[in-house]
Amino acid sequence: MTDQFSLAKDRLFAFKSCEVEAYAVAFVSAGLLALRSGRAYFSSEDVNDEDQPASPQVSGAATSMLLNSHVIESYYGHYPEIGIVHGRKRSMRESRNGAKISLYQISSLAVAETFLSRHQKEFKPVQAELALV
Numbered sequence: 001m002t003d004q005f006s007l008a009k010d011r012l013f014a015f016k017s018c019e020v021e022a023y024a025v026a027f028v029s030a031g032l033l034a035l036r037s038g039r040a041y042f043s044s045e046d047v048n049d050e051d052q053p054a055s056p057q058v059s060g061a062a063t064s065m066l067l068n069s070h071v072i073e074s075y076y077g078h079y080p081e082i083g084i085v086h087g088r089k090r091s092m093r094e095s096r097n098g099a100k101i102s103l104y105q106i107s108s109l110a111v112a113e114t115f116l117s118r119h120q121k122e123f124k125p126v127q128a129e130l131a132l133v
Contacts, residue, residue: 019053024062025119026051031106041075041103071115075103
């Protein structure tokens with residue numbers, strides 16, 4: 001019963017539309033992929049093109065909700081030699097015309113995996129992790 005209540009609460013308060021929820025799942029999945037490939041940060045550019053929303057307000061709303069629910073947090077790394085300046089970098093997408101975008105990191109692996117499982121998305125472990133089990 002508590003599990004169903006948690007799921008209902010997450011859906012009711014955290015994500016208002018199916019489009020926002022779908023982007024949030026894609027965003028967290030992209031963050032986990034980046035983390036598991038050895039990169040601590042990720043951005044909206046890591047989300048597949050087919051998962052990108054038509055409206056920029058959708059990605060902004062999903063990102064804000066993920067930040068407020070502590071699934072992700074802002075990344076403040078500063079590596080000018082690779083183009084990261086105080087947690088921001090230039091976008092590589094032509095449609096963004098080199099605009100600076102914010103970088104994020106996964107707050108906790110367990111929180112991110114719980115978020116994905118509550119929103120019906122299984123994140124399969126990579127082969128290297130299976131060898132350690």
